[in-house]
Amino acid sequence: MNTALSDLEQAIEPLRKRYIGQRVGPYLAWNKVSRTQIWQWCAAMGDTHPEYLGGETAIAPPTMLQSWTFRDVHGDYAPGSTDQNTYEVLGKLDELGYFGSVAVSYDQQYLEYLHEGDHVHSFSTISDISALKNTALGTGCFVTELAEYFRQDKTLIGTATITYLKYQPNQTSTGAPPSSPRKIERIRPVENTDSQHYWQGLRDGKLLIQQCSDCDVSRHPPQPMCEACQSINWHTVESTRRGKIYSFTSIHHPEIPPFDSPNCIVLVDLDEGVRIAAQITGVKYDELKIGMPVRANIVEVQKGLSLPIFEVEQ
Amino acid sequence: MNLPQQVKVGDELPELPIPITARQIVAGAIASQDFEDVHHDKAAANQKGTPDIFMNILTTNGLVGRYLSDWAGPTVRIRRISLKLGAPNYPGDTMVMSGQVTAVQDNELEIAFKGKNGLGNHVTGTGYLTLEESA
Ligand SMILES: [Zn+2]
Numbered sequence: 001m002n003t004a005l006s007d008l009e010q011a012i013e014p015l016r017k018r019y020i021g022q023r024v025g026p027y028l029a030w031n032k033v034s035r036t037q038i039w040q041w042c043a044a045m046g047d048t049h050p051e052y053l054g055g056e057t058a059i060a061p062p063t064m065l066q067s068w069t070f071r072d073v074h075g076d077y078a079p080g081s082t083d084q085n086t087y088e089v090l091g092k093l094d095e096l097g098y099f100g101s102v103a104v105s106y107d108q109q110y111l112e113y114l115h116e117g118d119h120v121h122s123f124s125t126i127s128d129i130s131a132l133k134n135t136a137l138g139t140g141c142f143v144t145e146l147a148e149y150f151r152q153d154k155t156l157i158g159t160a161t162i163t164y165l166k167y168q169p170n171q172t173s174t175g176a177p178p179s180s181p182r183k184i185e186r187i188r189p190v191e192n193t194d195s196q197h198y199w200q201g202l203r204d205g206k207l208l209i210q211q212c213s214d215c216d217v218s219r220h221p222p223q224p225m226c227e228a229c230q231s232i233n234w235h236t237v238e239s240t241r242r243g244k245i246y247s248f249t250s251i252h253h254p255e256i257p258p259f260d261s262p263n264c265i266v267l268v269d270l271d272e273g274v275r276i277a278a279q280i281t282g283v284k285y286d287e288l289k290i291g292m293p294v295r296a297n298i299v300e301v302q303k304g305l306s307l308p309i310f311e312v313e314q
Numbered sequence: 315m316n317l318p319q320q321v322k323v324g325d326e327l328p329e330l331p332i333p334i335t336a337r338q339i340v341a342g343a344i345a346s347q348d349f350e351d352v353h354h355d356k357a358a359a360n361q362k363g364t365p366d367i368f369m370n371i372l373t374t375n376g377l378v379g380r381y382l383s384d385w386a387g388p389t390v391r392i393r394r395i396s397l398k399l400g401a402p403n404y405p406g407d408t409m410v411m412s413g414q415v416t417a418v419q420d421n422e423l424e425i426a427f428k429g430k431n432g433l434g435n436h437v438t439g440t441g442y443l444t445l446e447e448s449a
Contacts, residue, residue, distance in 0.1 A: 037345075041345040043341070043345070044338075044344070044345035044346075045345070045373070045376040046332075047376070047384075048384075049384065061379055063372070063392070063395065064346070064376070066372060067345075067348070071347075071349075072347070073349050099362070100363060101350070101352075101362075104398065104399050105396075105397065106371050106374075106395070106396070106397050106399070107396040107397075108395050110391075138363065162371070184432065184433055257401075257430075257432070258432070
């Protein structure tokens with residue numbers, strides 16, 4: 001750890017001593033489990049599962065667990081709740097400059113489903129505050145909370161382990177237009193004098209193969225000189241886009257957007273006598289076989305970039 | 315209907331595309347009683363370094379629950395959902411849910427699921443389901 005980070009660590013250490021392992025509660029639900037609240041949830045989630053609202057007594061989707069004992073819109077806990085605020089530690093981290101907050105993982109166990117009329121209460125324990133880490137969002141630490149949820153008869157109905165990242169943002173973002181998240185795009189190929197015809201051909205819906213104008217040998221990928229006779233005279237022929245799989249691989253990890261996962265890549269011997277590498281879709285990775293007949297479609301994968309993408313020929 | 319004996323390891327759940335809109339994000343945040351400003355206030359979200367409001371974790375969890383139980387049918391009990399969040403769900407994107415059966419033991423099922431948006435995987439995780447005898 002560098003010096004700057006260890007100085008920052010010193011500021012967090014007292015928070016660990018004070019908050020980790022302290023079980024606080026109870027936190028009461030503002031309301032009994034109600035059809036109205038279940039309906040609002042199901043409507044928002046588009047959840048039409050018949051069990052929840054279809055019967056005489058409404059049953060709550062178990063994923064609602066944590067929502068029952070949350071604070072209201074003003075940040076207040078329901079009457080009868082403890083005065084201790086389990087999230088006080090998050091406020092302390094805000095004060096230290098780690099005011100960014102995102103949940104990163106969530107593990108919920110559902111032991112019992114809740115019915116209309118049930119009244120929930122919960123207890124909460126901060127179980128860990130990690131060492132400071134440099135993350136994509138900024139420097140910060142991971143705070144883990146364990147929450148336990150009970151019915152009015154003291155039956156444990158579920159638990160939730162939630163990990164938050166509290167961080168100091170790298171930068172604030174104000175320039176991005178609304179409603180337009182930036183899509184991850186493929187790296188664009190270099191288009192130069194030697195290769196421009198190939199990429200333009202794809203944009204025009206054609207897979208063009210170079211052929212030597214002196215000795216008629218075909219070649220791919222594009223290159224300025226014929227390997228057979230060293231001629232720099234060439235023309236193109238349009239491929240039928242048919243061939244057979246020479247070899248293949250499928251990439252499972254890491255998952256890299258915007259590519260499919262698994263990403264199946266084939267080396268294909270085209271009928272024109274050249275070999276080409278491209279993606280294959282519409283077939284499961286474990287069904288690929290050497291020698292399979294395939295045919296490429298030309299697909300515009302993003303604006304201005306078209307690629308041959310193979311499928312198995314029936 | 316997916317009776318336990320018909321389900322086997324490797325079975326894939328049908329994909330479900332979910333359009334991500336500001337309305338979806340705000341509706342989910344309110345339904346889950348989560349009033350953190352980054353789930354409804356774009357200016358506040360910008361201040362915290364994100365380009366727009368983004369979906370809260372309870373909504374993600376609720377959508378995962380819906381995806382699993384839609385597939386498993388009326389006799390399902392969701393026992394556990396364990397998930398990790400990655401790329402945020404911002405308005406204007408689409409999250410495509412997919413899943414695969416990874417374990418079957420009597421009437422207990424384990425499903426590996428993910429929700430992928432334009433920035434990568436928003437959510438990956440495992441769902442644990444029980445299929446009960448229908449009444
Ligand atoms: Zn030649």
